[in-house]
Amino acid sequence: MARFTLPRDVYHGKGALEALKTFEGKRAMVCSGGSSMRKGGFLQKVEDYLKEAGMEVEFFEGIESDPSVETVMKGAEAMSKFQPDWIVAIGGGSPIDAAKAMWIKYEYPETTFEDMCKVFGLPKLRTKAKFCAISSTSGTATEVTAFSIITDYQKGIKYPIADFEITPDVAIVDPELAHTMPKKLVAHTGMDAITHAIEAYVSTANCDYTDALAIHSIEMIDESLVSSYNEDMNARDEMHNAQCLAGMAFSNALLGIVHSMAHKTGAIFADHGAHIIHGAANAMYLPKVIAFNARDAVAKKRYGVIADYLHLDGANDDAKVDALIKYVRKLNDDLNIPHSINRYGANGLPADTGFVPEGIFLERLSGIAANAILDACTGSNPRQPSQEEMEMLLKCCYYDTEVDF
């Protein structure tokens, strides 16, 4: 038996934010990130609409990118004081993910972060509050997924919390929120979205329900990502839907080792000046993982199907896999994303010398590989890498060398 779970309601299209007016409840806690939603006037609209629905509203603002365990605990404390019956999370993946974890702690104050990370091991939520997610970036699709990614900064590791209990009750996918995204954010979140769709399509947990969503979202991303990056707002609107469909696919089909590697490299070099931004990490690792996974016969065939939908040339599946790898690398070039960690410079832009020194990378390599293998996304990857293979794969991602194993 397989399970396919999505939010009860998905409001989409311009003006979808107004759906908040129809909510029933007493108190709504609105969780948001930095300042983009406040500046864009969206927090004011959220407050107005919820008040129109007769609710008392309180804000928990300033949730940082790649949110920490500490932020989750603080937010849960604010919730336990205010006792909301709606949690409304608005912004990119970071504030929405943080709010999902706060929700767990609010409903079950005894829960530790370690408890939350037990895959598909959460107790029943919704005893105190329902959850609405409103996305402002076009990538993570956390508004429809069963995941939340929280960073333990003491360990330098991102942990996925995975359980259908945290699939939101309501998702609002209003493209107007995505119009203010700077180009770099469009690039990174867009590559995150295509990685979700491709990993979901070749995942060992794929099914007919997830395949349809994954393939259609890949076609839409192909049509709209580069134009959206170049400030075409119709394409931006299309990307907002495409990333959501990709999320519906991967929330149910799960992901693969591109994400395992991104989770375990994202924060581990933070002591050398920066994070490797989630979407950029995916963009760099995806071509390498396609080459690695294509040695599995079923995965190779499925990459071939993706290549066909993208109208790429190739007389057989091997040639189609090569064409798909070239296609992803071309996307990275079009979006000004580097191909490898040793070229990953300030602000995620290509540089002659990246911010991760070779010596530090090699010193941490075996630990990163071990943690990546243990990541919740590894189990559904079509090929299970050994420690040695994972280290070799990560080296290919560092030096941009060919995967021939």
Ligand SMILES: NC(=O)c1ccc[n+]([C@@H]2O[C@H](COP(=O)([O-])OP(=O)(O)OC[C@H]3O[C@@H](n4cnc5c(N)ncnc54)[C@H](O)[C@@H]3O)[C@@H](O)[C@H]2O)c1
């Ligand atoms: N839960 C999931 O299923 C899932 C899936 C993939 C990634 N993630 C996680 O999500 C996080 C990344 O989320 P993200 O890529 O959405 O970025 P983000 O939420 O970290 O936001 C990045 C920056 O963009 C700004 N921003 C957001 N929306 C904006 C807008 N419309 N206009 C202008 N600025 C805006 C934010 O203020 C922030 O400074 C990572 O922690 C990643 O691991 C979660």
Ligand SMILES: [Zn+2]
């Ligand atoms: Zn992702």
